[in-house]
Amino acid sequence: MVLAKDLSHLLSEEAKARRPSPLKTCIKYFNDPNIIFLGGGLPLSDYFPWFDISGTSPKPPFANGIGAPLNEQELINFKIPRDKIDVAVDEEFGTISLDKALQYGFSQGHPQLRNFFIEHNKIIHKMDKYEDHEVLATIGNTWNLESALRCLCDKGDYILVEQYAFSSTLAAAEAQGVKTCPIPMDADGIIPEKLEELLAKWDEKKLGKIKFLILVATGSNPKGLSLPEDRRQKVYELACKYDFIIIEDEPYYFLQTGQYYAAEDRPALSDEKVPHDQFVNGLVKSFLSLDTEGRVLRFDSLSKVMGPNTRIGWISGQKNLLAELLKFHEVSIQSPSGFSQSIVAKTLNEWGQEGFLDWLIGVRKExxxxxxxxxxxxxxxxxxxxxxxxxxxxxxxxxxxxxxxxxxxxxxxxxxxxxxxxxxxxxxxxxxxxxxxxxxxxxxxxxxxxxxxxxxxxxxxxxxxxxxxxxxxxxxxxxxxxxxxxxxxxxxxxxxx
Structure with a gap:
């Protein structure tokens, strides 16, 4: 069994000092029928003022487009009850009842949501290079960066960024006293040769250790550039050689529109259903799919494909690094909103992996x-x-x-x-x-x-x-x-x- 490389030497002093929240370690006993749980301030679900929530979503395969008017036969109507006992057996693995969704616990995300993302990763990123990979549900990529900065960087540490980078990324680093070193770019994104030149001349005694490279490799913000696969491979090899983490910030990954052609030369967009394997195989390879050492943390978000204020994202990477992020989440955000998790999990599990691919294909077309x-x-x-x-x-x-x-x-x-x-x-x-x-x-x-x-x-x-x-x-x-x-x-x- 191939395990991820130990990268604990790249943790911040704050992360090294942080211990798991003692109260969180006992939450596992909450659902044990043999334990009378008097250990935590968890209110009875009887006191939650919602008996159920219901929703309506379009039904895959979204044949007329994702923004088209729909009739009743093209809709999914669902109800999420308050009590788990009211969840049908065949819906148990897709429905987070409100007594669970609105309760403390599951800081890593509810299984109905996390398991969907884990399976999604296997389909999209072929997660088979090392065994101990994991998914951590979060409130989106802005928070993902905030927690990564806290857990990997100390004040004065350096991170590598794109020459033109998302302004919130730069602001977050600056606020924590983390220094940026920009990598030159051309029309295809960061230039591996320039990165290698920079790393070869890096004076660690004077400038300190580089902790990570963060980049939006697909549809970058602001430039809209996408790094070709050969450059991704070269950048990954440099990360291994010079020992830093790659943070792959990818909210736009599925909006791969392809080359622009003038109207007179443009191939017509077909209304025929795009085969799933054709869609998946046509996506540029992610850094996560190249990762053999567990040195990639991939940030995903539903913000650009389902809705920004779902506040649902997830981080994928090696289990040991995610465990450090989880310890920080347990004393900060705790977890994504229970309402959001229950609605999103229900929608995605009703669609299934194939239905989600249909949705992503439709979003890309739009x-x-x-x-x-x-x-x-x-x-x-x-x-x-x-x-x-x-x-x-x-x-x-x-x-x-x-x-x-x-x-x-x-x-x-x-x-x-x-x-x-x-x-x-x-x-x-x-x-x-x-x-x-x-x-x-x-x-x-x-x-x-x-x-x-x-x-x-x-x-x-x-x-x-x-x-x-x-x-x-x-x-x-x-x-x-x-x-x-x-x-x-x-x-x-x-x-x-």
Whole structure:
């Protein structure tokens, strides 16, 4: 039996000092019929003011699309009772009764939910490289990072990040005194050769131990880039060689829309049912599927495929590392909401693994349609001259829900005079003007990772000269999307005319 590598030396001092919550260790006796449980402050479920909750969801295979109107035959109606004794025998493994869902315990997540995610991992990530892997249910990827920072990093430690990274990731690290070292990127994401060069020159005596690399490898936020499989393999090999953890933050993993084609060259999207094996085999390999040593922690979330405020996510990885995260959860969030767990578990188990794949296939199709419409709209509204002379460059994503537009500030007639050759001043001016025009696009400066290695070595970090704006095609309907892009293009036309 192959077990994950012992990575306990990468834990934070806080994690090393934390012991399991004594009260949580005795919760296992709560369901023992031979034990009169007087050990914890668990209220009687008789006092819960809900007798049942009911819900309605679409029924797989969602043949008309996931947003289509449905008749009664295309719906699943379910009821979740308060008491476990009212759960039918054939529903026991898919239903979390409210007397369990709303009670303390199961900090790792209820079995009906966790078991679904464990089986999902086997289908998607072929979890067979080492035996002692596990799943921990959480309240989403933002919290996943917070707990990873607390359990793996001490103040002053370094983590590796993408050159342009999710702003909340950077803010969370900064708040805990964790330093970031950005990895250069190109159109395919982080560059393994640049990462290797950085690691080979790393001065551990001066800068300390690198604890982990965090990246959104598929449909990155903000750039919308996706790391090819060969780069993932190289990055993983570097993690093994230089002994750090990879945190694979993947809320957009199933929104793999593929290459963008102009309308006249675009293959028609088929209404025929996509075979599940074709869908799964077409997904880019995850870091989790490459992991032989247990040094990948994968963050998954339902936020982009079912609903952000379900507040349901999960971390997959080696059992020993997840045990450290669980100890932190037991004295902080305890567990995801019982209501959310019961409703999501019931829905997913009613659908089954195949139905969930049908849903993910449907979500991907909707985002592919919106991505294509968005890029078409950009090319339609941005003046051709600005595109032809590379003043403006549109970057069609192949996954996720974000697109970026690169802008050459030096092409502006007043860049050197009015803006003193400062790209960031010009970017801020554009942002303010775009807002006045009635559309919100986010400036790239919000996502720039600070390189603390420069200042730690006594240098001054050079300001970045390139600028870009990030938009999303997820938040509005097609009409509003087109209108917003037209307004943004109007600002570009007025500034560069």
């Amino acid at each position: 985002y592919t349609i919106k991505r294509d419409f968005c890029i078409d709209s950009l090319y339609k509204h941005i003046p051709k001259k600005l595109l032809d002379d590379k003043t403006v460059v549109v970057n069609p994503p192949i996954a996720g829900m974000f697109f970026t537009i690169d802008i050459n500030p030096e092409a502006h007639s007043e860049f050197k005079s009015k803006y003193e050759g400062n790209a960031k001043l010009f970017e801020q001016h554009l942002f303010e003007k775009v807002i006045k025009e009635g559309v919100l696009m986010v400036p790239g400066a919000w996502f720039e990772a600070k390189d603390y290695t420069v200042t730690d070595k006594g240098g001054i970090e050079e300001p970045k000269k390139e600028i870009f704006f990030r938009g999303t095609y997820a938040a509005v309907g097609l009409d509003k999307l087109d209108q917003g892009i037209e307004r943004f293009a109007k600002v570009l036309e007025s500034e560069f005319s």
